[in-house]
Amino acid sequence: MNQISKPEIANPLGRALEHDSAGQHVTGQALYCDDIREPAGCLHAAMGLGPAFPARIVAMDLDAVRQAPGVVAVFTAADIPGENNAGSVVHDEPLLASDQTSYAQQPLFVVAAETRDQARRAARLAKFEAEERPAAVTYDQIVERDEHVMPTLEVVTGDAEAALAKAQHKLEGRIEIGGQEHMYLEGQIALALPSPDGLRVVSSTQHPTEVQEMLGHLLELSSAEITVEVRRMGGAFGGKESQAAHTAMMATLAAYHTGRPVKLRLDRDDDMVTTGKRHDFRVDYRLGYDDSGRVYAGTFDLAARCGHSADLSAAVCDRAVFHSDNAYFIPEHRITSHRYRSNTVSNTAYRGFGGPQGMVAIERAMDQIAARLGKDPLDVRLENLYGRHGDIAPYGMQVKERVLEPLIRQLEVSADYRQRRAEIEAANQSAGRYRRGIALTPVKFGISFTISFLNQAGALLNIYKDGSILINHGGTEMGQGLYLKVAQVVAHQFGVPLDMVKISATRTDKVPNTSPTAASSGTDLNGAAALAACKTLKQRLTRFLQQKFETDALPLFKDGRVLIGFHHMSYAEMARAAWFARIPLSATGHFATPGIGWDAKTGKGRPFFYFAHGAAVSEVEIDTLTGANRVVRADLLHDVGQSINPAIDLGQIEGAYIQGMGWLTMEQLVFNDKGQLLTHAPSTYKIPTATDRPDVLNITLYDNKNPEATVHRSKAVGEPPFMLAISVHSALAHAISGLGGPGYWPDLDAPATAEEVLRCLDAANAAAV
Amino acid sequence: MKISLKINGQDLTAEVAPTTLLVDFLRSDQGLTGTHLGCDTSQCGACMVLVNGDAVKSCTLLAVQLDGAEVTTIEGLSDGETLSPVQEAFREAHGLQCGFCTPGMVVSVTDLLAKNPNPSESEIRHWLEGNICRCTGYQNIVKAAQMAAEKQQAA
Numbered sequence A: 001m002n003q004i005s006k007p008e009i010a011n012p013l014g015r016a017l018e019h020d021s022a023g024q025h026v027t028g029q030a031l032y033c034d035d036i037r038e039p040a041g042c043l044h045a046a047m048g049l050g051p052a053f054p055a056r057i058v059a060m061d062l063d064a065v066r067q068a069p070g071v072v073a074v075f076t077a078a079d080i081p082g083e084n085n086a087g088s089v090v091h092d093e094p095l096l097a098s099d100q101t102s103y104a105q106q107p108l109f110v111v112a113a114e115t116r117d118q119a120r121r122a123a124r125l126a127k128f129e130a131e132e133r134p135a136a137v138t139y140d141q142i143v144e145r146d147e148h149v150m151p152t153l154e155v156v157t158g159d160a161e162a163a164l165a166k167a168q169h170k171l172e173g174r175i176e177i178g179g180q181e182h183m184y185l186e187g188q189i190a191l192a193l194p195s196p197d198g199l200r201v202v203s204s205t206q207h208p209t210e211v212q213e214m215l216g217h218l219l220e221l222s223s224a225e226i227t228v229e230v231r232r233m234g235g236a237f238g239g240k241e242s243q244a245a246h247t248a249m250m251a252t253l254a255a256y257h258t259g260r261p262v263k264l265r266l267d268r269d270d271d272m273v274t275t276g277k278r279h280d281f282r283v284d285y286r287l288g289y290d291d292s293g294r295v296y297a298g299t300f301d302l303a304a305r306c307g308h309s310a311d312l313s314a315a316v317c318d319r320a321v322f323h324s325d326n327a328y329f330i331p332e333h334r335i336t337s338h339r340y341r342s343n344t345v346s347n348t349a350y351r352g353f354g355g356p357q358g359m360v361a362i363e364r365a366m367d368q369i370a371a372r373l374g375k376d377p378l379d380v381r382l383e384n385l386y387g388r389h390g391d392i393a394p395y396g397m398q399v400k401e402r403v404l405e406p407l408i409r410q411l412e413v414s415a416d417y418r419q420r421r422a423e424i425e426a427a428n429q430s431a432g433r434y435r436r437g438i439a440l441t442p443v444k445f446g447i448s449f450t451i452s453f454l455n456q457a458g459a460l461l462n463i464y465k466d467g468s469i470l471i472n473h474g475g476t477e478m479g480q481g482l483y484l485k486v487a488q489v490v491a492h493q494f495g496v497p498l499d500m501v502k503i504s505a506t507r508t509d510k511v512p513n514t515s516p517t518a519a520s521s522g523t524d525l526n527g528a529a530a531l532a533a534c535k536t537l538k539q540r541l542t543r544f545l546q547q548k549f550e551t552d553a554l555p556l557f558k559d560g561r562v563l564i565g566f567h568h569m570s571y572a573e574m575a576r577a578a579w580f581a582r583i584p585l586s587a588t589g590h591f592a593t594p595g596i597g598w599d600a601k602t603g604k605g606r607p608f609f610y611f612a613h614g615a616a617v618s619e620v621e622i623d624t625l626t627g628a629n630r631v632v633r634a635d636l637l638h639d640v641g642q643s644i645n646p647a648i649d650l651g652q653i654e655g656a657y658i659q660g661m662g663w664l665t666m667e668q669l670v671f672n673d674k675g676q677l678l679t680h681a682p683s684t685y686k687i688p689t690a691t692d693r694p695d696v697l698n699i700t701l702y703d704n705k706n707p708e709a710t711v712h713r714s715k716a717v718g719e720p721p722f723m724l725a726i727s728v729h730s731a732l733a734h735a736i737s738g739l740g741g742p743g744y745w746p747d748l749d750a751p752a753t754a755e756e757v758l759r760c761l762d763a764a765n766a767a768a769v
Numbered sequence B: 001m002k003i004s005l006k007i008n009g010q011d012l013t014a015e016v017a018p019t020t021l022l023v024d025f026l027r028s029d030q031g032l033t034g035t036h037l038g039c040d041t042s043q044c045g046a047c048m049v050l051v052n053g054d055a056v057k058s059c060t061l062l063a064v065q066l067d068g069a070e071v072t073t074i075e076g077l078s079d080g081e082t083l084s085p086v087q088e089a090f091r092e093a094h095g096l097q098c099g100f101c102t103p104g105m106v107v108s109v110t111d112l113l114a115k116n117p118n119p120s121e122s123e124i125r126h127w128l129e130g131n132i133c134r135c136t137g138y139q140n141i142v143k144a145a146q147m148a149a150e151k152q153q154a155a
């Protein structure tokens, strides 16, 4: 499966083809935004950051900035012709702050200079007279201040309090779950190219349409006057969904005033300090259960630290609510989500989009219940799986597909889970410095944007008279292989080799009004839009061929040829003939996910088209002296439906798991009491490297077909496997648990850094005496 | 200041400011944009090039330090259309996703295999500590390095 298949193969669907840009990547030919040849006169911009605390700005002296070598101009909020707003959902966040800042180092101005170095040096020369404003940073502070960036959502079924009171056993707990820096290798960047014919902006963004709109508001231009383009991003992970617009707006503001092209590539530290991260959460939970481990009731209070503005926090927190059950049926429950304002950078989309934070708490609770009952946590998980005792999710949607139980059973055997768990528990009895732990955790992840109107996509399909095909759609490429998958789908439709299908950069002037490439929906939506365009063109070609050959037969597009009745011709001949016959060979396609929608007031309805599933067994080892820990072996089994490209899907699973492992173990964001980010560079913020990879990592695709009519019956894959890493967190807790005596389970928070593991080891030892 | 050096086999004399970083000299002056800038601060490895055969982070060297040196960038590793074994392996083993880290990875592995033609898996992993990839889990990157070693041995 990992062997490369050559693109000439006529039917590319379902094959492990290499990434469409692989040849360019290994030779350095692939162009990212920063690699585009700079036009003559191109200026470079840098952000000017405010004081290292939330401040009232009494005076700002930019003279030294203006006089610095190479500086052409400096722009503040006063220079914005239109709206000074960087908030995509709620207009509650200025692009450039003026009289006050809401978080440490919030941008106040933009410098444009002849070189990047000059711009960056000049940006540091501003002088402020500023008064410090109080900073709410910690959970206790934000809860006490009680300011919300968006209204609270509460989802209720039955009477959880009454059911808890009646329950045989009760469990109460709290878990803190840290945020995560995206650390896309290509930082935020945009190149603004003004011209009398309109503005063109190359932006490393997952959401070109939104950048276009935000630029329109900034400059009071119509969308038709602005083209936003992105061929590829060097990683994004959600970090370029809403917040790529900020960089594009600053570059464009400078371009607008100077009339010159302007590039803004954020310095890595500035990027980390001024762009939002995964939301950190504190979850308080209570569950009622019986001797068998079956859960009857639960309450979950989710406190999210959203940062200083709303950004995408409402949708992120909604998704956290929709995943606080993960894979388990909880008959009566109350799930409450508070979206707290804090004086920190505005948290944003990040792979999983609140889902992972929602799931971590219930998985901790499953482990705790099992520990108290002296059961294998897997048995408690199985006992509560949807389908065993009920199948209605908290939001009222029926969980129909019965994939998880057989999937878990398959993994239990293939990973030899029971045997290994028994061995580890036995070994831990007499363990010295090193202890091991193991866990099997499942994932059920809802697919669709929970903002229902976003579930649409458009595509443009051109067949040229030489037969070559150009496909363009609203989805963006960030390494996830979306362009390739859609091209595979199109090539399959016309029965042509993949190299006849060309994919071009995502541009707002080709396909308008697009949704962000996010929520794992890229292929589902854009692939379906491309299919719709294929269908339109195939219908036209069918009519043409039927007339030409005077037959009612339906044509067959296969192996680069077209067969109809007793006639056949090469596909390229057909294209030429159709053009001669004046058949329009260009079509658009549109897709809107059918049957979804929910009521945002009650949280009830059908937010998702379907679910993606997976499960993982992780085995870890901890050093009880230092708290250091690592994953020794991981076995992942994941449901991607019927894969369009197994190589791409396996890559997504691998990358997501390791990124999730990083989030839950080593990646720690540290803010000081003023809300200033102290881990503002890769030197202090550690993400997994090649040595952190588990010694053994087995990844398998689960044999399944999507019951919903998605493209090729495939399933979305970008986010769901991220949550397979919860098994790592659970396994770490397992490794510690034995020290605390029977029934003990540690209150391990996330990330489980060495310090956190040490804290829990101490607590476990204390509990044992 | 005037420097003379060899870049991807070509002799070159150039005028550079004493503060110009090698990475900027390569990317802006020479148009060799395959060398990427990920972190600016010597953390990520995306900017790796070979200097006299050693993989180095070009964001931490000044161009003037390169006087008399021989520099090979990602663009210089292939021979026209023919990919080097390491490049081929990264392609075939799916050792890339967004591709931003790939040039640095390829350069780094090229250096490793020149020094240690048959590295163990753990040697590969330790060697790649200085190259960050945020998309993959390094699984296929390590596989690519192993595959490249095999290809080079076979050649």
Ligand code: FES
Pocket: B036, B037, B038, B039, B040, B041, B042, B043, B044, B045, B046, B047, B048, B057, B058, B059, B060
């Ligand atoms: S850019 Fe040189 S190491 Fe990151």
Ligand code: FES
Pocket: A185, A234, A235, A479, B096, B097, B098, B099, B100, B101, B102, B132, B133, B134, B135, B136
């Ligand atoms: S492939 Fe994206 S950083 Fe490595």
